[in-house]
Every structure is written in structure tokens, then in C-alpha cells.
Amino acid sequence: MKRSEINACIREFExxxxxxxxQLPPFLHFAPADWQTKGSDxxxxxxxxxxxxxxxxxxxxxxxxxxxxxxxxxxxxxxxKYSKPYAEKIMMLRGGQTCPCHFHWHKTEDIxxxxxxxxxxxxxNAGSDELPDRQSPVTVYRDGRKYTVPAGSEIVIRPGxxxxxxxxxxxxxxxxxxxxxxxxxxxxxxxxxxEDNRFEKPVGRFPAITEDExxxxxxxxxYPPAR
Numbered sequence: 469m470k471r472s473e474i475n476a477c478i479r480e481f482e483x484x485x486x487x488x489x490x491q492l493p494p495f496l497h498f499a500p501a502d503w504q505t506k507g508s509d510x511x512x513x514x515x516x517x518x519x520x521x522x523x524x525x526x527x528x529x530x531x532x533x534x535x536x537x538x539x540x541x542x543x544x545x546x547x548x549k550y551s552k553p554y555a556e557k558i559m560m561l562r563g564g565q566t567c568p569c570h571f572h573w574h575k576t577e578d579i580x581x582x583x584x585x586x587x588x589x590x591x592x593n594a595g596s597d598e599l600p601d602r603q604s605p606v607t608v609y610r611d612g613r614k615y616t617v618p619a620g621s622e623i624v625i626r627p628g629x630x631x632x633x634x635x636x637x638x639x640x641x642x643x644x645x646x647x648x649x650x651x652x653x654x655x656x657x658x659x660x661x662x663e664d665n666r667f668e669k670p671v672g673r674f675p676a677i678t679e680d681e682x683x684x685x686x687x688x689x690x691y692p693p694a695r
Contacts, residue, residue: 469522469524469530469675469676469677469678470677470678470680471677471678471679471680471681471682471683472680472681473530474522474675474677474683474684474687475681475683475684475685477522477530477536478520478522478684478685479684480536481536481538481560484560484584484649484651485558485651488582488583488651490558490582490651492538493540495510495513495518495519496519496520496538496685498685498686499684499685500682500683500685500686503686503691503692504692504695505695506694506695507694507695508694510694511694512550513691514691514693514694515544515547515550516539516542516543516544516550517539517542517661517688517689518539518540518541518542518688519538519539519685519686519687519688519691520537520538520685520686520687520688521536521537521538521539521687521688521689522534522535522536522537522675522687523535523537523672523673523674523675524672524675525567525568525667525671525672525673526670526671526672526673526675527671527672530565530675531562531564531565532564532565532566533565533566533568534565535559535560535561535565535567536559536560536561536562537557537558537559537560538557538558538559539555539556539557539659539688540556540557540558541554541555541556542554542555542556542658542659543555543658544658544660545658545660546660546662552658553657553658554655554656554657554658555654555655555656555657555658555659556653556654556655556656557653557654557656557659558582558651558652558653558654559651559652559653559654560584560649560650560651560652561587561641561642561643561649561650561652562643562648562649563585563643563644563645563646563647563648563649564642564643564644564645565642565643566640566641566642567640567641567642568640568667568668568669568671569590569592569600569638569639569640569667569668569669570638570639570640570665570666570667570668570671571594571633571635571636571637571638571639571666572633572635572664572665572666573635573636573663573664573666574635574657574660574664575635575656575657575658575659575660575664576632576633576634576635576656576657577632577633577654577655577656577657578630578631578632578633578653578654578655578656579625579630579631579633579641579652579653579654580629580630580652580653580654580655581625581626581627581628581629581630581650581651581652581653582627582650582651582652582653583627583650583651584627584643584647584648584649584650584651585643585644585647585648585649585650586624586625586626586627586643586644586647586650587624587625587641587642587643587650587652588622588623588624588625588641588642588643588644589622589623589624589625589631589639589640589641590620590621590622590623590639590640590641591606591608591617591619591620591621591623591633591637591638591639592606592619592620592637592638592639593606593619593636593637593638594636594637594638594666598666599668600619600620600638600668601619602619602620603619604619605617605618605619606618606619606621606637608623608631609631609632609633609634610623610625610629610630610631610632611629611630625641627650630653638668661673674687674689
């Protein structure tokens with residue numbers, strides 16, 4: 469992705485959050501120059517990858533296969549000093565954008581439609597070969613209701629609604645092309661992108677960036693060391 473595209477996407481995300489009166493913590497307003505002055509008192513942000521995040525999942529086509537994300541809080545299973553057992557994110561999909569099929573080995577998560585358009589999920593059980601089982605029915609946990617659907621059925625989550633996703637449940641989700649966007653929340657156990665994600669097909673995590681203009685905000689994997 470070009471840095472100019474990343475900058476535009478972050479500004480776009482900020483505008484949607486303002487529209488929904490979703491207030492962000494102070495560190496999400498830091499400019500790149502601000503981070504050059506921050507000491508070790510901000511290590512929790514650096515170590516746990518809190519902050520702005522964009523991914524095209526290695527697709528090279530962010531508008532089709534990609535996601536806008538902010539990690540607001542997170543523990544860290546690899547560092548004893550961060551004992552929080554939970555994480556929270558706010559995310560966005562534009563119309564026509566998809567988060568590709570994956571499951572988590574350990575994380576249980578609630579995915580919540582916070583506003584905008586509908587979010588369309590498809591779910592599969594993970595088979596013994598670690599691939600989606602296209603045959604066995606899937607148990608759906610939806611806002612306190614438990615029911616079963618055929619594998620891969622469309623599950624439409626409207627604003628205010630949510631799904632609970634347990635380890636071993638393959639899921640992909642999208643916003644249909646005629647919708648403008650959906651604002652999506654996640655409340656979960658600790659997020660561990662290094663070891664807890666199993667995608668059906670191999671993907672990239674962070675985009676390769678072409679620096680065609682200065683960054684507006686640093687992404688969560690770009691912070692400089694503490695001063």
C-alpha cells in the first residue's frame with residue numbers, strides 16, 4: 469500500500485468514528501513526531517501493538533480484502549508484566565471488503581456490529597486437517613441465543629447485534645458492496661497475531677508500504693524505541 473493511501477484510510481476511519489461519537493484515547497492522536505519523544509512509560513502500547521492498524525492480508529487489494537482496525541487495549545501472553553486477560557478493538561469494513569476465513573486456537577471473541585451497514589458472516593467448524601469442514605452443521609452463539617445452521621450459511625448481523633466465536637470456529641465476514649461501511653467492535657481474550665491465528669489460506673499481516681508522503685499516524689508496528 470502507498471503511505472498516501474494509508475493516511476487517507478486513517479482519516480476516513482477517524483471521520484466515521486467522529487460521526488458515531490466514538491471517543492479515542494489520547495495516544496491515538498499522537499503525530500509521528502510525538503512518538504519520538506515518548507519514554508518507557510508508553511511501553512504497553514509498543515509491546516502490545518495498541519493503536520492504528522490497516523491490513524490487506526497480503527492481497528495487494530485493500531478495498532476488496534482488507535480491514536481497518538484499532539486495538540484499544542490488550543494483554544500479552546508472552547510477557548508476564550502484562551496480565552490483562554482481555555482485548556478490545558474497534559474495526560471497520562467498507563462495502564465490498566472482506567476479512568478472510570480464519571479461526572483462533574485460543575481466543576474467544578465477541579464481534580459486535582457497532583453501526584452502519586450489516587455484517588455478513590459465514591461459519592465452519594475446523595476439521596481434523598485444520599481446514600474448514602464444509603459438511604458439518606455449525607452452532608451459532610448470537611446475543612444469548614444458541615442455534616444450529618448448515619456450514620457456510622449466511623448469518624447477517626445488524627447494528628447492535630453480535631456473534632460469539634469460540635476457538636476452532638472458522639469465520640469470514642464482509643459488508644456487501646451496496647453498503648457504505650460497518651463499524652465493528654471486538655471484545656475478546658488477549659489478541660496474539662503471532663501464534664493464535666489460523667487462516668484457511670496463508671496471508672500477510674502488515675502491508676508493504678511505499679513511502680510516497682510522510683505518515684499521518686504511525687501504525688501499531690511502527691513505533692520507535694522509547695527515548
